[in-house]
Structures are given as C-alpha cells and as structure tokens.
Amino acid sequence: MNANCAIDYRYAAEQGGAALFAPGAEQKWLLQYLPLVKRIVSQLALQANQVLDREDMEQIGLMGLLECLRRYGTPDEQFGRFAALRIRGAILDELRRQDWRPRQVRQQTHKIRDAIRQLARQLGRVPQEEEILQAAGINAKEYQEFLQADACEAIESLDELLQNGHEGFACGSSAVEDRVLKERLLTQALSQLSERERLVLTLYYQHELSLKEIALVLELSDARVCQLSKQAIAKASRYLNERG
Structure with a gap:
C-alpha cells in the first residue's frame, strides 16, 4: 500500500471489525475509494480549523472507509454514498472529540x-x-466566520442524523429494505426544500463541493450560502426526525 493509503491493520481490526476480504482485496478497494476520502477531507477543511492536519484527516477517513467496507461487503453502485457518510462522520467525530x-x-x-x-x-x-x-x-469578516461556523455545525447535525439513520446497513434482505426506506425518506426530505436550498445540499452531498466552492458556482456570497445551507438542513433534519 502506498504512503497515501497507509493503515495500521492491527488497529483497523479492532476498530473496523473482522475483515471480509483478503488484505490484497481490501487494499484494492481502499485505493479505489481514496479519491473520495480526499474530496471529503477538502470539504471539511474549514471545520478542522488547524486542529487536524490533512494527513490526520485522511487517515481517520480511511479508517471510516475500512469500517464501512467491512460492514457493507463487496461495494456496489450505492456504496460510495454510504461510504461518504461514514468517512465524513468519522472525521467529524474526531473533530468533536478534540473540540475543534x-x-x-x-x-x-x-x-x-x-x-x-x-x-x-x-x-x-x-x-x-x-x-x-x-x-x-x-466586523463583517467576524460575522462571515460566525455564519460559516454556524453552517458547519448544522451540517454536522445532518451528517450525524444521516449516519445514524444508516447505521444498520449490512448484507441481507432486511438491510436492503432499510436502505431503500432511508433513501426514500431522504428524497422526500429534499422535496420539502426550495429549489435553491435543494441545490446547495445537492452540491454539498452529491457533488462534494465545499461551501466556498458552492458560493462560486452559484455566484453568491459565502454568507448567503451559509444561510441557505443552514435553512435547508434545518428543514431536512426536521422532516427526517419526524419520520425517523
């Protein structure tokens, strides 16, 4: 395994559960999804706030990916979406633990x-x-920083809700049915949003853009994107909680 995808497998066995694949197969999947880890690390750079460097965040993300891989089984077309939630959740958990x-x-x-x-x-x-x-x-700069931090907290809460909502996924028909139900609920939650709110969450979760990148794409101020994301997350979280 190269330097960009190095994992302590003894620690991984303790944290990620029993391996379902031969080490060589695990390495192949980890390398294949390494770009996903890197994209999520870039997304979460604002939250890290110098508490974790990029290398530490990537290592934590890889551990989350390995845990997800061992619980999920052989990746299919839906794996990337669920892995993204677990990777992001693992990094955010560590940031919360260190009080970022x-x-x-x-x-x-x-x-x-x-x-x-x-x-x-x-x-x-x-x-x-x-x-x-x-x-x-x-001043205006301090207010923008407040809005960004506020939006990051809201994103963390939705990430946690989505992650907890998918905690039960594993192999087996009941788990598949549960995944379908959760996907349907999330789709319904997004349907409650305005077009622009829905676009912000789509760009964040599906296209994996950072809040600053979303501001550039939509030609809005960082502050406005933070406000939109917080509004959207509040509506989606309320809908998911009511039907969770």
Missing part, C-alpha cells in the same frame, strides 16, 4: 447568537447584517 473550536470562538458565537435573538425580539423581524454587526460589536 477554541473557547474564545465559542464565546463569540454565543454572543452573536444572543445579539441576533435579542434584535429579532426587539424588531419583530429578522435583523439585517448591519444591525447585527452594530449590536454584537463585530
């Missing part, structure tokens, strides 16, 4: 949220950006 946001950033986030809630109560409407900047005592 410094205490000062968390305090700033609470301060801005409190200011937005208080303004909304006072004004009886959603406050404008300029009003938020003045009330919270922050």
Whole structure:
C-alpha cells in the first residue's frame, strides 16, 4: 500500500471489525475509494480549523472507509454514498472529540447568537447584517466566520442524523429494505426544500463541493450560502426526525 493509503491493520481490526476480504482485496478497494476520502477531507477543511492536519484527516477517513467496507461487503453502485457518510462522520467525530473550536470562538458565537435573538425580539423581524454587526460589536469578516461556523455545525447535525439513520446497513434482505426506506425518506426530505436550498445540499452531498466552492458556482456570497445551507438542513433534519 502506498504512503497515501497507509493503515495500521492491527488497529483497523479492532476498530473496523473482522475483515471480509483478503488484505490484497481490501487494499484494492481502499485505493479505489481514496479519491473520495480526499474530496471529503477538502470539504471539511474549514471545520478542522488547524486542529487536524490533512494527513490526520485522511487517515481517520480511511479508517471510516475500512469500517464501512467491512460492514457493507463487496461495494456496489450505492456504496460510495454510504461510504461518504461514514468517512465524513468519522472525521467529524474526531473533530468533536478534540473540540475543534477554541473557547474564545465559542464565546463569540454565543454572543452573536444572543445579539441576533435579542434584535429579532426587539424588531419583530429578522435583523439585517448591519444591525447585527452594530449590536454584537463585530466586523463583517467576524460575522462571515460566525455564519460559516454556524453552517458547519448544522451540517454536522445532518451528517450525524444521516449516519445514524444508516447505521444498520449490512448484507441481507432486511438491510436492503432499510436502505431503500432511508433513501426514500431522504428524497422526500429534499422535496420539502426550495429549489435553491435543494441545490446547495445537492452540491454539498452529491457533488462534494465545499461551501466556498458552492458560493462560486452559484455566484453568491459565502454568507448567503451559509444561510441557505443552514435553512435547508434545518428543514431536512426536521422532516427526517419526524419520520425517523
């Protein structure tokens, strides 16, 4: 296995369960899906916030891929989508474990949220950006960073919901039926969104673009894409929770 796809197999056996394939076959599948791991690592670079470097994130992602491969069995046309959820989930779990946001950033986030809630109560409407900047005592750059972090948290919550919703997948007819049901629910959840909200989630989950890349594609500001993604995720999560 090359340096870009190196895994400690003793650790993998403990974390990923018993191997279903010969080591050579596992290596082949890991190499085949390595580009997926790299794309997801690029997506999650914003959340990492210097807590994990790219190499660490790729190693964690590969462990998630190996676990998924051993539980799923021989990959088919649907494997990539389920593997992406597990890879992303493994990296986000590690970021949460290491508490990727410094205490000062968390305090700033609470301060801005409190200011937005208080303004909304006072004004009886959603406050404008300029009003938020003045009330919270922050500049436009700090507000954009808040929106991005807020969107990342929302994405984490949907990732966790989707991942937990697919935890039961494995070989066997009942698992196949469960996968079909989950896919149907997710499709129905996306149908509840506006066209632009649906496009943002499609670009993120299916085309694996980062929020910044989505902003470039849609010719929107980073802040607007963060707002759209959070709105979309809130609607989709609410729908999935109600029917989960």
